Amino acid sequence: MPSLLKEKIKDRSAKLGIIGLGYVGLPLAAAFTDAGFKVLGFDIQEKRVNSINSGKSYIADVTSDRLSAIVVDRVLEATVDQSRLGEVDAICICVPTPLTKTKEPDLSAVIHESEEISKRLQRGQLVVLESTTYPGTTREVVLPILERSGLKAGSDFYLAFSPERADPANETYNIQNIPKIVGGIDPQSTRIAALLYSQVAEAVAPVSCPEVAEMTKLFENVFRSVNIALVNELAQLCERMSISVWEVIDAAATKPFGYMPFYPGPGLGGHCIPLDPYYLSNKAREYDFHTRFIEVAAEVNEQMPYHVVSRIMEVFNSHGKSLCGAKVLVLGVAYKKDVEDIRESPSLKIIQLLGERGASMRYNDPYIPTVQHDHDVLISTELTDKCLSSLDCVVIATAHSCYDIEKIVASSKLVFDTRGVTKGLNGDNIVRLGE
Ligand SMILES: NC(=O)c1ccc[n+]([C@@H]2O[C@H](COP(=O)([O-])OP(=O)(O)OC[C@H]3O[C@@H](n4cnc5c(N)ncnc54)[C@H](O)[C@@H]3O)[C@@H](O)[C@H]2O)c1
Numbered sequence: 331m332p333s334l335l336k337e338k339i340k341d342r343s344a345k346l347g348i349i350g351l352g353y354v355g356l357p358l359a360a361a362f363t364d365a366g367f368k369v370l371g372f373d374i375q376e377k378r379v380n381s382i383n384s385g386k387s388y389i390a391d392v393t394s395d396r397l398s399a400i401v402v403d404r405v406l407e408a409t410v411d412q413s414r415l416g417e418v419d420a421i422c423i424c425v426p427t428p429l430t431k432t433k434e435p436d437l438s439a440v441i442h443e444s445e446e447i448s449k450r451l452q453r454g455q456l457v458v459l460e461s462t463t464y465p466g467t468t469r470e471v472v473l474p475i476l477e478r479s480g481l482k483a484g485s486d487f488y489l490a491f492s493p494e495r496a497d498p499a500n501e502t503y504n505i506q507n508i509p510k511i512v513g514g515i516d517p518q519s520t521r522i523a524a525l526l527y528s529q530v531a532e533a534v535a536p537v538s539c540p541e542v543a544e545m546t547k548l549f550e551n552v553f554r555s556v557n558i559a560l561v562n563e564l565a566q567l568c569e570r571m572s573i574s575v576w577e578v579i580d581a582a583a584t585k586p587f588g589y590m591p592f593y594p595g596p597g598l599g600g601h602c603i604p605l606d607p608y609y610l611s612n613k614a615r616e617y618d619f620h621t622r623f624i625e626v627a628a629e630v631n632e633q634m635p636y637h638v639v640s641r642i643m644e645v646f647n648s649h650g651k652s653l654c655g656a657k658v659l660v661l662g663v664a665y666k667k668d669v670e671d672i673r674e675s676p677s678l679k680i681i682q683l684l685g686e687r688g689a690s691m692r693y694n695d696p697y698i699p700t701v702q703h704d705h706d707v708l709i710s711t712e713l714t715d716k717c718l719s720s721l722d723c724v725v726i727a728t729a730h731s732c733y734d735i736e737k738i739v740a741s742s743k744l745v746f747d748t749r750g751v752t753k754g755l756n757g758d759n760i761v762r763l764g765e
Contacts, residue, residue, distance in 0.1 A: 335454050335488075338419055339525050342366040346526075347418035349443050351378055351408060353601070353671070354460060354494040355424035356389045360396060361505045361530040363405040370418055371408040382408035390670055391498055416450035420458070420526055423447075423472075424494065426601070427461045433608045435464060437471060444475035451479040456488040456522050458512075459540075462547050462606050464613035467491070468540035469515060483515055490514035490523035491540035493547030499668045509533040513543030551606040552624055557592040558603070559627035562634055565594035565764030569641075575764030576750040594764050596727050596748040597634035597676030599665025604631070604674045635679035638763060642723065642746050643687065645761050649744075654688030657721045659711060661738070662728025663695045670697035677727040681708075684725075692721075696732060715741045726751060 338344035344367060348359045351373040359369045373379050381388055385398025400406040415421065425439035440461055447457060457476060459468050468491040473483050483489045492512045497503060510531040514520030524534045537543050561579070568575040575594060583591045598604040607624040614621045646653045665675040672678060677693070681703055685691045691703060692711045700707050711717060718724065718741035729735065729751040739745050739755055748763045 335419055335456060335522060336525060339522070339529065342529070344419040344526075345370060345417065347372060347415055347421040349373075349421065349423050350425035350439070350461070351382060352424065352426070353389055353391070353498050354496065355422070356382070356387070357391045357496065357505060358422060358424060358460070358494070358530075359406055360392045360400060363400045363403075365529045367405070367529070369406045370414060371406060372410070372412060372415070373408060374410060376410050379408040379410050382406070389498075391496075391504075412446045413450065415447055416452055419454070420456040421447060422458045422460050422492075424460045427463050427605075427609070428601075429605050429608055433612075435609050435612055437463065437467065440467065441471065441475065444472045448476050448479045451476055451481055451487055453481060453486050456490070456519070456526065458490045458492050458523050458526075460492055460494045462493060462551070462602065462609065463544060464548070464609040465541040465544040466613065467544060468513075473515060484519060488514065488519040488522045489540075490519045491543045492523055492527060493543055495547070495550070498671065499666070505530055507532055509535045511535045511537060511543045511546055513537040513540040515540055545610075548606055548610045551603055552610060552621075552627075554592075555598065555603050555607050555631065556623050556627040557590075558595070558598065559630035561592045562594045563630050566637060568764050572765075574762075576753050576762070593750065594748075595634065595676070596638050596680060596763070598631045599673065599675040599677075600671065601673050604628075635676045635683060638676075638680055638725070638746070638748055639683040639687065641761070641763070642684070642725065645744065645746065646723075651722070652688075653684065656689050656723060658684050658689040658691055658723045658725060659717075659721050660684075660691070660693040661695075661713075661724055661726045661733065662730055663693050663698050663701055664728050664730070667728055667730045668697075672698055672701065675728075678703075680725060680727055695728070696730060713738065718742045 346362050346367050346369045348355045348369055349372040351371045359371050362369050385401045387394045387397040423443050425443055428436045430436050459472055481487050490512055495508050510527040512520055512524045512534055514523055520536050524536045528534045565575040579591050582589055611621040611624045643653050660677050660681050663672055663675055663677040665671055681691050685704055693708055694711050694713050700709050723744045724742045726747045726749055729749045735751050739757055745760050752760045
């Protein structure tokens, strides 16, 4: 049985199913079609499915030109019809793993999709979970649901966890050149999943079990969260001591070993770094273990938008002005530069907090035409000289590459820079986080 699937993978006749066609699933589907596989994509959003089938991409990392070529060649088809899960040889699950309001892991999409697969599970199929989750999910949650089919993992079908490590809008690293970690529930599952991913990734790193693969992904994101918190805390100390944190970071980065630069900012955003650590801290409690670094990092990072807002208030006070009634524009609302993703964006929190303190809020983001604010919909304001000079403050929250920072500073009365992009510019109208 495994040799049949192996042969189909090797000669590219295996058909792949990818569930969840978002930031992770759609680029993965495109990568497999580029490698010569037929892909059937599944999503619950009919709008997304129709968009893919008409060659229109909604994810920047897969252009519409590329998508329409794939769709015209009939190597990618999208569907909402889960009964077609039985048509494919291997299935990658790329559905969201959010948190509940009380920051508990919400595995409902993973569970639902495992149930859908289980109803149609075929002998010899490979199932890989890619969604970020706590160690134990593949074995404790997915496996028992799949075995309700009456088939046995490891002998009748294959099961592995392989975390997605992609970084949207990263021009250097992508699915091809980021090593793919694979941990199967048995050696055969690991080998088959590794063979599959080696068709699209230059390097595959097999590990001994799904738990190691699951923990590795969380460790990578906790590492980022903790280091960002460290530099965010240092930035606040530097402000008190009148030292520039940006200069300190640049100086430290001259050390050729033992140091890696992280930068302060207005807080964490995106679907990964602000959420994933909670998957680990929640699971740790089952073992009477408190992950203190995760908690402290979350506390420091989540308080950053509040810190930014209190600094802006201080600046207004020092000029004898009031934030209440002031016209403030937040520059960049995507959670990081050059992406169209606003999930968990600290810019939204800053807009909310400044609005609650009486400021009249607007924003600009070339990637985000509208945002919801306090029962209203804000529309991205055009950045004309006239508009900039009419504002009381511009808050640089996300410095997209297309922004002409020098020009924006020259036209503005006051710029509060949370990203250090005005470094090197002088002007009484510039105030930077971390200085
Ligand atoms: N975005 C990233 O940069 C990134 C990087 C690494 C890992 N991850 C992880 O990958 C997973 C997916 O994240 P994403 O950013 O691609 O999410 P996303 O929201 O961009 O895409 C998820 C897609 O799944 C669909 N979906 C939701 N429930 C479904 C269901 N039950 N059945 C079928 N489709 C369903 C949604 O409609 C959406 O199109 C998450 O676990 C995330 O933590 C994300």
